[in-house]
Amino acid sequence: MEYKDWIILKTVTEEKNVTKAAERLYLSQPALSYRLKNMEKELGTTILVRTANGVSLTPQGEYLLAYADEMLQRFTQLKERIQDMDNKVQGTLRLGCSAVIAHYELPSILKDFLASYPDVEVSVKTGMSQKINRLLQKDEISVAILRGEFPWNEEKHLLLNEPVCLVSSQPIELEELPYKPRIIAQTDGPLQAMFEEWWRQNFNKPPKVTMELDSMETCRQMVCHGLGWAILPAIGVSSHHELYSKPLYWKDGQPLCRPTWLLCTHSALELSAVRAFVEHVKRVFKSV
Template identity: 45%
Template structure:
């Protein structure tokens, strides 16, 4: 069993379909089926069972697939550490970042970083912050940039605090009227939703009048610009030229209601020069007191 077999088993485990896995790996279905049978002979155990909808891994197959994934991870980590043992900043940097941070902040940061360190290859994964934490736990990324507070036991650095705003096309003169005004909701992670919901429950004794539900903040902003309603948006999504009216949310004791953006990583990742340099670069870009 070698690296090609590890990759084949991991792909088949993810796809649960021999045809799809073979297409993804650019090999023929008969070749994959043949190699799978050879592995079953080698281990003396049935790895998969065929069904109408694809394949199911046996208990022995589950164990072998887990072994294959671990071996791929160990080999990749070994290659990365060997390439980074010198002082040159080069190699692969695997980043996980929240969707909104990736949309509004990350492109310019990565452009500046790659311009300074052209021998670095960036591999980026984006998604909800919860998913980014999960990727880091599985060691599929070197570091994560997440929004909201998550229980991460290793290294973490606060990159910024940002305010939340009531945003509308026209001024809202009396916030007591807010529950009766049309509100536009957008898809977001649970930490932001919980923060907004908690503020609302502390401020009002009636539910908001939600008239629209959209999947993206950008869509929400476009609807606000047409006067279709207001929304509660994080500061990261707002620019000076948006031509929107903003009211900063505050707590009961009149302090700004803020949301944190965190950089999280494992301490041993700092052994990779490319990771260490990027973390220092990111802190200089985003942390006021680091400048």
């Protein structure tokens, strides 16, 4: 099997449809089917079966997929090590970033970084912090910027520890909150649990939730138009002076805070592109 066969198998498994996989790989459907049949012929076994929902892997195919994933990771690491042998900052930076940080901070970070290190090729994946953490654990990214607390025993740097705020279009007292419409933005489990615990400490009735939205930006826009109040990290409201915002506190007087961390493995730091990016990000957030 060749490198492109691993890519084919992984893509077909993700799409669960040969035609869609062929489109994604810029191949014709007959050409892709021919490659899959040759793989089965070479291995002497069936690796895919057609079902009502598309295609699925046989047990042999599942085993082969695990091998393909391992080979793709090893090949990526091989390329990174070879590119790093020259005495300059180059190679590939595989970055995973929280969607919120990607929206507010990452574009300027990457622009300045690539201006300083134009020989670095950047691959970026964004999403909820739990997703980014899984990508780091699976070694699909070499650097993670994520929000919240995650167990990690290797390289770890605190970038931000921002307050969590009550946000509304007009001043509002805490005692009014149960009776006013609340707007909720989709977030990850740990932050949602923080909100819920804070609410339980302060009120004995549930909030009056009127909107459940898929992004912090949409939530902020609804609040700006006076449609309700929300609880948001400061990063989402700090530049919007038209909003009323007030940091929240636990019963013991400690502020509610949302940390942002940079995580990577010690081995990833051996790569010049990773080292340069980590130092660049630390400088950026030190000046915030």
